[in-house]
Amino acid sequence: MAEKLRNKRAQLVILDKHNYHNFQPLMYQVATGGLEAGSIAYPIRKIIQDYPDCYFRLAHVKEIDTKGKRIISDIGELHYDYLVIATGSKTNYFGNKEIQRNAMAMKTIPQSLNIRSLILENFEQAVLTEDAAERNCLINFCLVGGGPTGVELAGALAEMKKEILQKDYPDLDITKMEINLIQSGDRILNTMSEKSSKAAEDFLHNLGVKIWKNIRVLNYDGRTVTTNSDVLFETSTVIWTAGVQGASISGIKGDSLIENAHRYRVNEFSQVAGHDNIFAIGDIAQMESSENPQGHPMMAQPALQQGRLLAKNILKLIEGTMMEPFEYNDKGSMATIGRNKAVVDLPRGHFHGVFAWFVWMFVHLISLIGFKNKAVVLMNWIYNYIRFDREGRLIIRPYKKKSFTAFTSDEV
Numbered sequence: 001m002a003e004k005l006r007n008k009r010a011q012l013v014i015l016d017k018h019n020y021h022n023f024q025p026l027m028y029q030v031a032t033g034g035l036e037a038g039s040i041a042y043p044i045r046k047i048i049q050d051y052p053d054c055y056f057r058l059a060h061v062k063e064i065d066t067k068g069k070r071i072i073s074d075i076g077e078l079h080y081d082y083l084v085i086a087t088g089s090k091t092n093y094f095g096n097k098e099i100q101r102n103a104m105a106m107k108t109i110p111q112s113l114n115i116r117s118l119i120l121e122n123f124e125q126a127v128l129t130e131d132a133a134e135r136n137c138l139i140n141f142c143l144v145g146g147g148p149t150g151v152e153l154a155g156a157l158a159e160m161k162k163e164i165l166q167k168d169y170p171d172l173d174i175t176k177m178e179i180n181l182i183q184s185g186d187r188i189l190n191t192m193s194e195k196s197s198k199a200a201e202d203f204l205h206n207l208g209v210k211i212w213k214n215i216r217v218l219n220y221d222g223r224t225v226t227t228n229s230d231v232l233f234e235t236s237t238v239i240w241t242a243g244v245q246g247a248s249i250s251g252i253k254g255d256s257l258i259e260n261a262h263r264y265r266v267n268e269f270s271q272v273a274g275h276d277n278i279f280a281i282g283d284i285a286q287m288e289s290s291e292n293p294q295g296h297p298m299m300a301q302p303a304l305q306q307g308r309l310l311a312k313n314i315l316k317l318i319e320g321t322m323m324e325p326f327e328y329n330d331k332g333s334m335a336t337i338g339r340n341k342a343v344v345d346l347p348r349g350h351f352h353g354v355f356a357w358f359v360w361m362f363v364h365l366i367s368l369i370g371f372k373n374k375a376v377v378l379m380n381w382i383y384n385y386i387r388f389d390r391e392g393r394l395i396i397r398p399y400k401k402k403s404f405t406a407f408t409s410d411e412v
């Protein structure tokens with residue numbers, strides 16, 4: 001949006017609680033030591049350096065005062081003529097506080113680094129313990145949610161087991177390491193085609209991942225995962241990717257807010273219901289239509305396309321001309337399971353395997369911001385591919401489960 005509004009008659013102020021843009025699709029590689037965090041993040045101030053009349057403030061927005069046209073943040077108040085809410089989404093634990101306290105989430109870079117530290121700390125502890133049950137618990141991993149994030153993480157963990165952990169920990173019986181992917185529905189990747197979901201399942205089976213379908217996780221007390229069946233899991237690590245909800249901000253409610261999804265209801269011009277000068281785009285926005293009764297998928301493409309169109313529409317609004325309605329151009333979706341393994345759904349077909357993996361890599365590489373990030377990620381991928389290695393397996397910032405609850409929160 002900022003790019004489209006540069007050199008136009010609008011002053012733009014970007015507020016974000018982080019000073020960087022992060023590329024979420026590659027977070028699972030940070031969590032499993034394949035990439036360094038810095039290579040999937042980019043400073044916002046650098047993006048807007050050459051944009052005249054565009055400002056950035058590091059601020060956590062707490063409230064919107066729609067009557068007074070003000071936003072209230074931890075650095076003070078700001079007046080707006082037009083407000084664009086693009087706060088994205090956060091993990092949804094469906095109200096289960098115990099799962100929220102004990103499970104790991106992966107929506108931010110700090111959370112990905114927590115997962116990386118925890119995996120490695122578990123292995124270091126497993127080497128030390130004499131208690132076999134404790135050891136198994138430490139090297140047993142449960143991933144809840146069989147969407148793209150759970151699938152990609154499961155595949156990466158399985159490759160880490162095969163290529164790294166068995167070499168790094170020769171004194172452990174690595175065959176005891178379990179990767180359990182738990183999905184409440186009857187297939188993984190259920191937003192993709194059945195063909196892709198079946199192919200992903202086969203890839204994961206071959207990598208040794210145990211897939212549990214039609215099982216709903218009810219609780220996790222830090223040791224035991226209970227489910228709605230008689231299946232239980234004893235594990236030190238649960239990674240929760242089973243739900244997302246909009247990162248809504250207080251101040252907008254009633255008809256404008258879809259309570260259970262925490263997303264703002266918007267019209268085809270991205271205007272929040274009942275507020276002509278407030279817009280919402282991306283994950284936080286629910287633009288309902290006959291084709292998309294629940295709004296567009298919470299994915300990068302709708303967010304990017306809505307942002308581009310909204311920049312044009314705001315200028316039209318200022319000029320007093322007609323705004324253009326949003327039409328989603330679905331370019332397809334994809335997921336990777338590991339080395340030479342990916343699935344791709346296009347509007348007119350599906351494919352999987354090595355070619356799909358190259359397509360996945362290309363699309364993700366060109367989507368990264370910054371030449372250096374692209375080059376570093378490409379170099380890392382080539383190195384990891386040739387050497388069967390992931391040198392990011394470092395405990396830079398130790399993760400302390402009990403006393404570190406602040407870092408498990410989505411506020412980080």
Ligand SMILES: Cc1cc2nc3c(=O)[nH]c(=O)nc-3n(C[C@H](O)[C@H](O)[C@H](O)COP(=O)(O)OP(=O)(O)OC[C@H]3O[C@@H](n4cnc5c(N)ncnc54)[C@H](O)[C@@H]3O)c2cc1C
Binds near residue numbers: 059089298300
């Ligand atoms: C692990 C993972 C993997 C994914 N993989 C894919 C994929 O392969 N393909 C795909 O299409 N999509 C993928 N997605 C989804 C995709 O990343 C999102 O749909 C997309 O980033 C949404 O863009 P957005 O601008 O709405 O929100 P975001 O990109 O999440 O940006 C929201 C911004 O708002 C800031 N913010 C939030 N609340 C506040 C506040 N109160 N005050 C100040 N700042 C605030 C945040 O710091 C953040 O910078 C993935 C998501 C995750 C978590």
